Amino acid sequence: MQEFLQQIVSGIASGGIFASLALALVLIYNAMGLVNFAQGEMAMLATFIAFTLVDHGVSYWIAFPVTLVVAFAGGILVQRIVIRPVERAPILTLVIVTLGLATLVNGVAGFIFGYVPRSFPSPFSAQTVNLLGAFVSYRDLGVIGVSTVVLLLIYLLLQRTTIGLTMRAAAHHPEASRLLGVHVSWMLALGWGLASAVGAVSGIMVYAFAAAVLGGIESPLGAVVGGLIVGVTVNLAGAYIPFVGGDLQLAVALAIIIAVLVIKPNGLFGRPSVRRV
Amino acid sequence: MLQRIRTAPPRYWLVVVVVLFFAGFPTVISSFQAGQWALALILAIAIMGLNILVGYSGQLSLGHGAFMAFGAYASAILAHRYKMDYLVTIPIAGLLTGMVGFLFGVPALRLSALYLALATFALAVVMPSLIKRPVGLTGGVQGISLPPVVVPQLAKDGFTMLTGSAMTSDQWVYYVTFAYALVLFWLAWNLVRHRAGRAMRAIRDGEVAAAASGINISGYKTLAFGISALYAGIAGSLLGLATGYISPDTFPVSLSIQLLVGAVVGGLASIPGPLLGGIFAYFLPIESNQWVPTQTWIPSQIVATVVKAGPAVTYGVVLILLMIFAPNGIVGLATAGYNRLRRRLRGAADRESGHMPPDPQTV
Numbered sequence: 001m002q003e004f005l006q007q008i009v010s011g012i013a014s015g016g017i018f019a020s021l022a023l024a025l026v027l028i029y030n031a032m033g034l035v036n037f038a039q040g041e042m043a044m045l046a047t048f049i050a051f052t053l054v055d056h057g058v059s060y061w062i063a064f065p066v067t068l069v070v071a072f073a074g075g076i077l078v079q080r081i082v083i084r085p086v087e088r089a090p091i092l093t094l095v096i097v098t099l100g101l102a103t104l105v106n107g108v109a110g111f112i113f114g115y116v117p118r119s120f121p122s123p124f125s126a127q128t129v130n131l132l133g134a135f136v137s138y139r140d141l142g143v144i145g146v147s148t149v150v151l152l153l154i155y156l157l158l159q160r161t162t163i164g165l166t167m168r169a170a171a172h173h174p175e176a177s178r179l180l181g182v183h184v185s186w187m188l189a190l191g192w193g194l195a196s197a198v199g200a201v202s203g204i205m206v207y208a209f210a211a212a213v214l215g216g217i218e219s220p221l222g223a224v225v226g227g228l229i230v231g232v233t234v235n236l237a238g239a240y241i242p243f244v245g246g247d248l249q250l251a252v253a254l255a256i257i258i259a260v261l262v263i264k265p266n267g268l269f270g271r272p273s274v275r276r277v
Numbered sequence: 278m279l280q281r282i283r284t285a286p287p288r289y290w291l292v293v294v295v296v297l298f299f300a301g302f303p304t305v306i307s308s309f310q311a312g313q314w315a316l317a318l319i320l321a322i323a324i325m326g327l328n329i330l331v332g333y334s335g336q337l338s339l340g341h342g343a344f345m346a347f348g349a350y351a352s353a354i355l356a357h358r359y360k361m362d363y364l365v366t367i368p369i370a371g372l373l374t375g376m377v378g379f380l381f382g383v384p385a386l387r388l389s390a391l392y393l394a395l396a397t398f399a400l401a402v403v404m405p406s407l408i409k410r411p412v413g414l415t416g417g418v419q420g421i422s423l424p425p426v427v428v429p430q431l432a433k434d435g436f437t438m439l440t441g442s443a444m445t446s447d448q449w450v451y452y453v454t455f456a457y458a459l460v461l462f463w464l465a466w467n468l469v470r471h472r473a474g475r476a477m478r479a480i481r482d483g484e485v486a487a488a489a490s491g492i493n494i495s496g497y498k499t500l501a502f503g504i505s506a507l508y509a510g511i512a513g514s515l516l517g518l519a520t521g522y523i524s525p526d527t528f529p530v531s532l533s534i535q536l537l538v539g540a541v542v543g544g545l546a547s548i549p550g551p552l553l554g555g556i557f558a559y560f561l562p563i564e565s566n567q568w569v570p571t572q573t574w575i576p577s578q579i580v581a582t583v584v585k586a587g588p589a590v591t592y593g594v595v596l597i598l599l600m601i602f603a604p605n606g607i608v609g610l611a612t613a614g615y616n617r618l619r620r621r622l623r624g625a626a627d628r629e630s631g632h633m634p635p636d637p638q639t640v
Contacts, residue, residue, distance in 0.1 A: 037339075037398070085601045091390045092337055096541055097600045099339070099534060104593025111590065206402050209395050217392075248410060254403040257396055262384045265392070 007239045008232055013140035014207075015231020016148070021208035022215065022223035023151055029217050038101035039208070042078075045105055046071040048113045151224055158220065207234065210253040214260050216270025225268065230256060295552075296459065303451050304440045312447035312519065313559070315454045319515045321555025322458050324539040325465050326508025328554075331537075332545035333469055334501035335481030337390050340397030341509045342532035343404035348374040348510025349517040349527070353421040354414060363423065363518055364453070371511035378506020382499035401533040405525035420524025423517060426450060450519050457515060458552075461508060466548050468504070477501055478546075538596055544608030553607050561595075562588035 024039055036042075046067050053063035082101060086093050158164035169177045211230045215222025230253060237252045260267060299318075303311040327341050351370035356363045381400075385393050408415050415421065426446040436444035468474050476497045479487040488494050517523050535558050543554025603610050 037394075082597055082601075089600075089604065092331070092335075093600050093604055095337060095339075095391070095394050096537065097597055099537065100593045100596030100600065102593075103531075103534060103589050103596065107589030107593060206399050209399060213392070213395065248406055250406055251403045254399045257399050258384060261388055261392060261396060265387050 003239075007235050010140060011232035011235030012228055013144055013231070014235065015211075015228035016144040017227075018207040018211045018231050019224045019227025020150060022211035022227045023154065023220055025208055025212045026215075026217060026220050026223040029212075036101075037095065037098040038078075038105055041102045041105040041109070042071070042074065045074075045109050048109055052113075151220075155220055206250055206253050207231075210256045210260075212267075213257050214267055216267025219267070219269035222267055222269030295549075299455055299458075303448055304442075308445040308447045311445075311451040313563075315447070315451040315519050316516070317556045317559035318451075318454045318458045319512050319519060319555075320536065320539060320559050321552045322454075322461055322515070323509045323512035323536050324543065324551040324554045324558070325461060326505040326512070327536050327540045328543075328545060328547075328551045329465060329468070329477075329508070330501050330505035331540060332547070332550070333474060333481065334477040334498060335390075336385065336498060336501065337394045338397040338505070338533075339394050339537060340400035340404075340533050341505070341536045342528045342530065343397075343400045344374050344378055344506045344509035345513030345516065345532065345536075346404050346408060346525075346528035347377055347506075348513030349523045350408065350415055350421075350513075351510065352514035353423060353517050353523055356423060357421050358414075363426075367457070367511060367514045367518070370514040371507045374510020374513070375503045375507030378509070379499055379503030381506070382502025385502060386495050386498055398530075398533075401530045404528060408525040408528075416524075418525065420522060420527070422522050425521065426518065450515075453518065454515050457511060461511065462548065462552070465508075469548070473497065473500065535592075538592055541596065542599060542606050544606030547606075547608040550606055550608045557607075561591060 021039065021043065024043075025036070049070055050063050050067040053066060054060055058066075078101065082097060083094070086097055156164075158168065166177070166182050169180075170182050207230055208227070211226035212223050213226070214229060215224070215226030233256065234249045234252050238249045303314065306314075323341060323345055326344075327338060330336050330338055330341075348370040351373045352363065352366040355361045355366040355369060385396065388396060409417050426449060428444050428446055428449040432449060432452070433444050436442075436448070469478075476487070476492045479490065479492055480494055480497055484494060513528075516527070520527070539554030539558030540551060541554070542557045543552065544550030599606065605612075
C-alpha cells in the first residue's frame with residue numbers, strides 16, 4: 001500500500017511537469033489553432049540558458065526569471081520572423097514550419113551547448129519528507145509548487161484580465177477582433193511568447209501531447225488534469241505492469257493518445273467541434 | 278506506335294532520359310557510391326509513399342519511419358528466423374506493413390490534420406522502444422544482423438557481359454532498389470491519374486464537396502494510408518538489404534522528419550518530387566558536413582560539433598525557407614520557371630508574327 005501511494009505521489013510530481021508543458025501546447029493552440037512541434041526544443045534551449053547562468057554562479061532564483069524573460073522574448077521573436085509569413089497558410093505548412101524550427105533549435109542547441117547530457121542543479125534538496133505514509137522529496141514538492149503557481153498565474157491572465165480576453169478574441173475571431181481595434185498579429189505573438197515562457201518551466205514532448213489530448217486540446221484546465229492523470233497512469237503502469245517496465249512508459253502515453261482519440265476525440269474537457277457545411 | 282512516339286509530350290522524353298540515367302550510371306561510379314545512391318532511392322520510395330498520403334490525400338503523417346521499421350523487421354525476422362530468401366521477403370514485408378497502415382488509418386479517420394500529426398508523431402517516438410521489448414523476436418537493442426548479400430549468378434553474368442567488370446554486392450542492391458523504385462513510381466503515377474487518385478485529391482481539396490459527389494471518404498482515406506505504408510514497408514525492407522544490419526536505432530524519430538523534409542523539398546503532390554526529395558534528404562547531411570572548413574587552426578572539437586549540428590541546422594533552415602518562399606518544392610519552382618519561359622518564348626513568337634494571344638481576362 002505504501003509502495004502504491006509512493007508511486008502515485010511521484011506520478012503526480014511528473015504529472016505536474018507534463019501539465020505545464022501541455023498547458024503551453026494548449027495556449028499556443030488557443031492563440032493560433034496550432035500545435036508547436038518545437039515546444040520541447042525551445043524548452044530545452046531555455047533550460048540550457050538557465051543552466052549556463054547557474055553554472056556561472058548566478059543564484060537559481062535570479063536565473064529562473066531571467067530565463068523566463070529570455071524565453072518569452074524568444075517566443076515572440078520566433079513568431080514574428082518564422083511563423084508570421086505563413087500565418088494564413090494551410091495547417092500542413094504550419095506544422096512543417098514548426099518541425100523545421102524544432103530541428104533548427106535542436107541543432108543550434110547542440111552547436112552551442114554540445115551533446116553531452118548534463119545534470120541540472122535543483123534549488124530544492126533531494127531530501128525526502130514523510131507525507132501520509134509516502135516519501136516525497138522536496139525536489140518533487142518544489143516542482144509541483146512552481147508548476148501550480150505558474151499555471152494559476154497563466155489561468156488568471158487569460159481568464160480575468162483584459163489582455164487575456166483580447167488574446168483569446170484574436171485567436172477565435174481574427175476579423176471581428178481587428179474591426180474592434182485589436183492588434184491581432186501582436187496578440188498572436190504575445191501568445192507565442194507566453195507559451196514558450198511556460199514551456200521553459202519543463203520539458204518532454206509526447207507525455208505533454210498525451211496530456212493535452214486527454215484533457216481536450218482547447219481546455220487549459222483539461223491540460224492540467226490530463227497532465228496529472230498521464231503522470232500517475234504512466235508511473236503506475238511502469239511499476240506494476242511487468243511488460244511496460246521502465247522503457248515502455250512512452251508506449252503507454254501513445255496508447256492513451258490513441259484510446260482518447262478513438263473513444264472520446266474531444267478529450268475530457270473539450271467541447272465537440274461543430275463544422276459549418 | 279511510331280506516331281505515338283513522335284507526338285509524345287516532352288515530359289515523356291524526360292522520363293526516358295532519367296530512367297536510362299539511373300540504369301546506366303552505377304556502372305561508371307564506384308561501388309561505394311552505388312551503395313549511397315541505393316540508399317537515396319530507398320528514401321525516395323518511402324517519400325513517394327508519404328507523398329501519396331500527404332500530397333494527394335491531404336493526411337499528415339510524421340511517423341513514416343515507424344512503418345519503415347515495421348517493414349524492415351518483418352523482412353529481417355522472416356529471413357533470419359524462418360530462413361526465407363531475403364528477396365522473397367521484400368514484397369511480403371510491404372504487404373504486411375500495408376495492412377498495418379490500413380489498420381492505423383481507421384482510427385486516423387477521426388482525426389483532423391493536427392491530431393493526426395500528433396498521433397503519428399507519437400508512433401514514431403514510441404516505435405524504437407516498442408521494437409526493443411520482444412527481445413526473442415527482434416533481438417532487442419542488439420538488432421538483427423542479416424546474412425551477407427549474394428549476387429545471383431544470372432545477374433553477375435549479365436552485368437559482366439554488358440560492362441566487362443564484375444558486379445559487386447552494392448551494385449546488385451542498387452539494381453534491386455532501382456527495379457522496385459521504377460515499378461512503385463510507375464504504380465503511383467497510374468494511381469494518381471485514375472479514379473482513386475482523383476478521389477483522394479477531391480477529398481484533400483474539400484471533404485464535404487467530395488462526399489456530396491458520392492466519394493467514399495473513409496474508404497479512400499484508409500486506402501491512402503495502406504498504400505502509403507506499403508511503400509514505406511518496402512523501403513524499410515530494402516534498407517535492411519542495403520545495410521545488412523538493423524536495430525531500433527536505425528529508425529529514430531528524425532528519420533520520419535527526414536522523410537517529410539524530402540517530400541516537402543521535392544514537391545508534394547508530384548511524381549518526380551519524391552525522387553528529388555530522396556536524393557536531397559540522403560545527400561544533404563553528408564554533403565553539408567564537407568562544407569565544414571577543416572583548417573588545422575580550428576580546434577577539432579569545434580569542427581566535430583559543427584559536423585554534428587550542421588545537418589540539423591541546414592535541414593531546419595531549408596525547411597522553413599522553402600515553406601515560406603516555395604511551398605511547392607523544387608518541382609513547383611521548376612514548373613513555374615518552365616511555364617514562365619514558355620510564355621515568354623510564345624510571346625516573342627507571337628509578336629513577330631503579329632498574332633496577339635487572347636487576353637485571358639476577357640475570355
